[in-house]
Amino acid sequence: MRDAHLQLDSRIQRWIFNQGWHGLREVQAKAIAPILSGKTDVLISAATAAGKTEAFFLPACSVLVKSDDGQNSDRHGKEGESNGVGILYISPLKALINDQYRRLESLAELLDMQVTPWHGDSPRSKKQQQKKSPSGIILITPESLESLLVRDAGWVKQAFGSLKYIVIDEFHAFLGSERGQHLLSLLTRLEHLTERLDSPIPRVALSATLGDLGSVPKSLRPNQSLPCVIIEEDEATASIKVQVKGYVQPSKLALEADSKNINVENPDAKNMGIEPPYTAEAQVCADLYRFCRGGSHLVFANSRQRTEMIATELSDLCERNIVPNEFFPHHGSLSKELRESLEKRLQKEALPTTAICTMTLELGIDIGKVDTVVQVTAPHSVASLRQRLGRSGRRGDSAVLRMLITEDEIDKDTNLIDRLRLKLIQSLAMIRLLIISKWFEPADTSLYHFSTLLHQVLATIGQWGGIRADQLYMLLCKQGPFQQIQPVHFKSLLIQMGQMQLLTQLGNQQLVLGIIGERIVGHYTFYAVFKTLEEYRIVTGNRTLGTLPVETMLIPEQYIIFGGRRWQVKDIDMDKKVVDVISVKGGGKPPAFGGGGMSIHDRVRQEMYEILSNGDYRIQVGNHYVDFADETARQLFSESIDTFRRYDLNNQPVIDQDGNSYIFMWRGDKVVNTLVALLIRHDFIVEVYAGVIRVNEVDSIQIHQFLQKLAAQPLLSAIELAETVPNKLVEKFDEYLPEDLLTIGYGAQAFDIGGLKEWLARFGK
Structure with a gap:
């Protein structure tokens, strides 16, 4: 490893020396051989500032300059000739592109290599130079790459025809999201356009935060047409x-x-x-x-x-x-x-x-x-x-x-949930998972991403002008990332898109953009698949209480907290983005900590339970225990433990308090959402805060009976539960989806039937 840098081009070795480095870092040395080979995908997982960017660019640029030297000698340096772009760097942020451009300047200058930042705010002159003579490195966002594919596919085919590497920075920021699905689809379409499906372009992913590393290569290249080398840090990191x-x-x-x-x-x-x-x-x-x-x-x-x-x-x-x-x-x-x-x-x-x-x-x-x-x-x-x-x-x-x-x-009116100090306990749990277990949330690969698929159907038709349905399915679903999509789903999507004039079919079976489709694809907002959360007006009678970004599950008859008061949802108007509520009296002071919507993972809540059960959050280092909480935090923790033990929450998942029942599942939000939807479906009045379910005006005996009944019979599917949720329009193009696909997609996103079954089985013991 010590001499790994000797495999690099001599000019790059000189650049390393000029930086005053004493040697390469661990991941940089490990990455050289697999990247130089050009025959494998590479996943580099290391802490921030561990040198991941250089771990990729030093060997990749070494390959580029040697390739350029060979081609230049073959052509005898004919002026104006270019061998095309060699590296496509993809980033989630324009600011990160600008930052990487600044960091690459000295290396690019030494190698006489063109580096072009390519996004909406980039200098036009640099883009024009790259258009005229494509070479070197392009730094781009997925949205700008989409724009190029749709508007200038001919140039993309010529410029990227001999592309040697695609590198994705901050890969965790894409994983499991609609934007990540979009990116993977773009890469498949790029390989298809440049006729590289049979000789895939190596993909390199960089990240400081990847959970379950073994599953990430499938997310990096869903069709797994190339093997993947995983590079991690072995050396002890900073304290x-x-x-x-x-x-x-x-x-x-x-x-x-x-x-x-x-x-x-x-x-x-x-x-x-x-x-x-x-x-x-x-x-x-x-x-x-x-x-x-x-x-x-x-x-x-x-x-x-x-x-x-x-x-x-x-x-x-x-x-x-x-x-x-x-x-x-x-x-x-x-x-x-x-x-x-x-x-x-x-x-x-x-x-x-x-x-x-x-x-x-x-x-x-x-x-x-x-x-x-x-x-x-x-x-x-x-x-x-x-x-x-x-x-x-x-x-x-x-x-x-x-x-x-x-x-x-705490005073006489303090809610049971607030007495547990769940904000503090969640924070302690996350610190322990981070430091002791070195665990991070893995990407949710169970999602369908129908909204993004619809976008990609429009984009691919826009790129080619026309394409057959079977070709679309092969490209996007079989070879691309939408591998959960069955032919029946795809057919339903295309029929709906035809009915909404997003596309139309010609006599030769070619699909082309319809009137509405042309309008959507032609608008500058088309290239992004994500949208900001929409604000819903919260209305009671003729009075507007305010606005709320609806990122959690909302079902009629559900209770919510808004403006420090309890309200019951009576109706949700998806077109007008209005939630009608009525004031609900009584019930004591609402909890202050509502927690996330569909965000907190099972493992976090289970760690919270372990902390409370053991009565200890400290971290063991050797034979010593490190207490990282100050005096006030320790006092708050003591109050939490007192409440946990007073109500015997170690052994009792359902308790009575103030004429209501509380269900403590200690599971993630998808499992909690599943039970909440089933309770509401059976006419219980339900509130949920930080993973704790409160069932109003019902005693624990009734809840025990209901849960035992649930455990003894087949549960409804996620699709059946999703049918009861009015606000399923979560992603950008959901409004164009047929109801069956919208329901399937929302069910996968919001509910975890298997997780609830597992909890019910434990509950029954």
Whole structure:
């Protein structure tokens, strides 16, 4: 391994020497031989800043320059001739493309190699030069590649005809999503267009966060026409420092007293200029100010609203304390100029800078050395937490993660679910899974992606002008990634598309775009298969309560929490995007932590159960146990354990409380959704919070009887359950799907029948 670099072109060896490197990193040395061979796909899984990008580009560029040297000598260097693009680099983000372009500049200059960033904001002159004389490397998003295939397939065939590698950065960001399915379909269509299906173009995937590595090669190339070499880090990675800090949101009475300056117990906040009342959010901001001032940090706040609130409060604190502001927001709604300005400030490392961000800085944009990563509120997933943690600990330092978790003060009205402190327990579980088990959520490969398939039917017809149905099915489903799609599904889709004038069939059996299809494909928004979540208006009578992005399952008669109150869903108007609700009295104070919708994995909730059952969250290192929680977090954990034991939740999955029943499944959201849908179908009044189901005005005996009855009989299918859900329009082109496919697709996305059967079998013991 030590001499692996000697296999590279001498110019690339010189570039490595010029960087001042003492040698190649582990994954870089391991990747050289399989990439140089050009006969296999390669999956490189290593931590952020472990050198994955160079692990691919150094050997790949070595192949390119040797190939160019050979062809140039054969042609005697005829001016204007080009041997085509050699590397197609695909990224989920324009910003990441710009960053990689900057990182490749010195290598490309040394090798006299053309490198072209290709997206909507790229300089036209660089694209024109590549169009005129295609060569070297193109850095592109899936959407821009789709645009090229549809609008300029002839040039693509000529430019990519001798393509040597396709590399996909941040591959985990694509896995299991409609955008990932789109990307895989694009790659199949590209191989078909360039007549490379029989001699496939090697695909290289780069990621810091891949769960179940053994299953990933099938996701990288569904038809498995090439073998895949998996490269992982074996060497010990940098140490990790973790702290979980707890905060208690005072009760309303305590806040009122605080606002009158009675019993002030927060001198730190007062000294910084924060005025009472001292809410948990104010305490969080005071600590962020103390932790982060003078350094370089990333603070992940999950939502745009919380991001802006924290950034504004910290900026105000700088002003009150008469110091320069060093706290700035970063999220998708900000202008490109504001985001890039903050990224450049972080890269320069000249001024102390803290970015308060959503997931926009989660991926691998180079932002220089980050001292710490701070997570405010429970993270969405272990994979996301791992990706964020990887932004810290570069250049051999320890990675530092602070997690700030807020829970409500307990009073006589506090709900049972809030007494369990599930935000804290979920955060502790994710940290343990990350550090001890090194586990991340695997991609969900059970989905059909009918919306993306419809898009690809339109795109492929747009690319070729016309194509037969059997050719489409062979290309997209047999050779491409839509391998779950049966001929009966495909036929149903094409019939519906014909009826909606998306396509039409000519006398020679060719399918061509219909009137509506031409309009859709011709619009600039067509090339992306994803859409932002649509906001639904929440309406009671003639009054609009507000808007809500509907990302969870909604069924009539279900209870929801909105604006801190309980409401019952009476109707959902999909066309007008309106949810009609009525106010529901009683039931006590609603829980504060609702959790995710279809996001939390079984393994996370089972780890939460293990922590509570064992009464211990600490991490064992050798013969010692490391406690990474502060005093407040430990007190919150103690309250959670007291509640767990008081209600014997270790042995009792169903309990009575306040005239209602609570079902503790400790399973992921797909399993929980399945039981919720069955309960509603049998006329139970149901609420669900963070994986806990509350059944109103029913005792545990009735619930036990119902669950035993479920366990003893065949369950409804996911399709039958999906038929009861009105809001199935989740993905961009769902509105054009026939009802049967919409129902099949939603059922696979929302429900887990097998998981519920397994839980019921355990419940019956």
